[in-house]
Amino acid sequence: MCGYNGTVLAYGQTASGKTYTMEGCDYCPDLWGIIPNAFEHIFNHIRQSQSSDSFLVRVSYLEIYNEEIHDLLSPDTNGRKLELKERPETGVYVKNLTSLSVNSFADINHLLMVGKRNRAVGATIMNQDSSRSHSIFTVTVETSSLAPQGNGKMHVRVGKLNLVDLAGSERLAKSGATGERFKEMTKINWSLSALANVISALVDGKATHIPYRDSKLTRLLQDSLGGNTCTVMIANIGPADYNYEESVSTLRYAHRAKSIRNKPQVNEDPKDAIISEFQSEIQRLKAQIQASQPEIDVMRRLESLEQEKLMVTEQLQQYKEKVLEATTNQRMSEQAIACLKADLEGKAQIQLECLKAEKERSEEEKEKIITQLLKQLREMEHQNQELSRGKEDRALLESKLKVLEEKLIRGTNSGGKNVTEQVKQRSQDLASFGHAFEEQKLFNEECQQKMIEMEEAQIMAEEKCNTMEEELDLKTRKLRKLMARYQQSKLEIASLKSEIQDTIHEFQQERADLLWSIKSLEQQHQLKNLVIERFIPPEEVAKIMQKMRWDDDSEVWIFRSSHSYSRNSTDNVPIQRPASAVGRSRPTCQKALQFLAQGTTNPRYLDENVLKLELESPERVTFDYCDPIDRIRAESQIHQCLKDLDNGNAYFSYDSRPSPLPQYRSSPSRPKSAHVSQHARI
């Protein structure tokens, strides 16, 4: 409303509530989204503004579907594609986009509903009414108010609010989209990634090129992203865990977008402001009406003439009545003459003559008046025609003025009356307040006197206030510094406290470990003492103790080497171990060498203790069956035996003698151990 441009942008994955955030539920004011709330705010502001301020509110609504721009408020429902154009003074705009002026919340809300009906939506896996396009609802508010310099000139500001509902980003694999949905999805993702690239380039201070031209969306939002617009980006995320990746990506983009710094500025007296055109047109029409004032005077005169005509007609009627009366009187006179012939002949004659003269006079007068009236009538008809022409012209002008005034919305005091009515109202007001003017003047003088006194008092109070403010500033700065120091020390104390806690905790753990190791060492010590006391004779203990020495560096007991403790012996010569015979793997005594030289086979003197034994060939304990009958019987017994073996244990007794034949026992009784040499177990 102050002339800044603004953009509200809802960004996020599909079905995360972007449309809901922007539009909300229209049936319940508590659940209105950003768009209806913005409308309400605009019209509340207009209502509460000064009566000298005029506003012109225009709206447009477009969607970007498959990288094509469609007008959502166009009566042409064939979805004509619109073109993007650019002008150096106004920037990027959409050619032939419908822009409608609105006067109330109801009007603008109606247009939002109309546009919504024309928008592309479709069902996806995640959202039944998914927006398949990016939509931009633009509200332009032009404000004309008296210039602050007070020179009576009008000052125009233009603010533009873009309310953007983006289509939802969705991973192709997750969406399961095919056909038309797949195509839509690719375009949506492409334009959203173009938006992300623009954001990244704007955040990256080194980027020399911002890729606004990569998509229609980024070109239309060029001013909102890194331009002169106050932009709010709403990041919508879904609470479900399967949306984790998308939510993280949305938050990442929102975090990046946070770093973009725009430079908003008031759009003052722009060249393309329509309100100025409207106002000059209104002025022109007013001047035209003013110029037609003589015609209005003529019309007033005509009205008075009409009244005169009425009066004259009345007079004529009176004359006619008089004439009629006179005629009646005449008749009566004739009758009276006839009746009173004798008495009143002279008188009647005179009266009759008088009446005749009077009648002639009235006839003449009557004719004279009638011609005069006819002349006046013709004149009036002529003037009537002129009047009706003037009336038509005036009606035309007034209707023109009304249309323009209807488009302009005024502050609370305007009341929406037309100019003529306002002039009438004002003149009445002037008349009624005229007599109060003098009283008001006196009252004003008193007030002025009081105001001068008050201003002096205010100046004194301001001076006092200024010194107090300075003092307050000084103290506030000091307090802030102290506060900052206090916060710093608080943080330091907190970190020290946590450090102390950690150290205490570590110390306690270490102490517990040490106690545990002391305890276990004590146990080991007691055990070893017990073993020494119970199992090692004290003299041996003494001997061992002599051989041991405590090493301070490695903190262990170590055996003294034979060399080191034999030094204390009488000869002080270290005992040398005899060197082994050269070329032999082990030491060999002289006697063994002697026997070996004699070629002894005694293993005692050999290098290796290996016994050399003769091979023992085993004796044959079987014999062949030469008799074919015996062989057959033997074979049948073996078959039988094998069969039984399949079913269970079977023992086969076999006599080493050639005859009789081997005895097969089918009963599984174990053979006695004495017979084992003679009975083989199969």
Ligand SMILES: Nc1ncnc2c1ncn2[C@@H]1O[C@H](COP(=O)(O)OP(=O)(O)OP(=O)(O)O)[C@@H](O)[C@H]1O
């Ligand atoms: N805060 C909320 N309270 C109640 N319902 C909600 C809320 N947010 C979203 N919804 C519901 O969730 C559904 C999906 O929301 P919406 O259509 O706004 O998502 P979207 O992000 O615009 O999706 P798409 O990108 O697919 O258009 C709708 O039925 C909507 O009514």
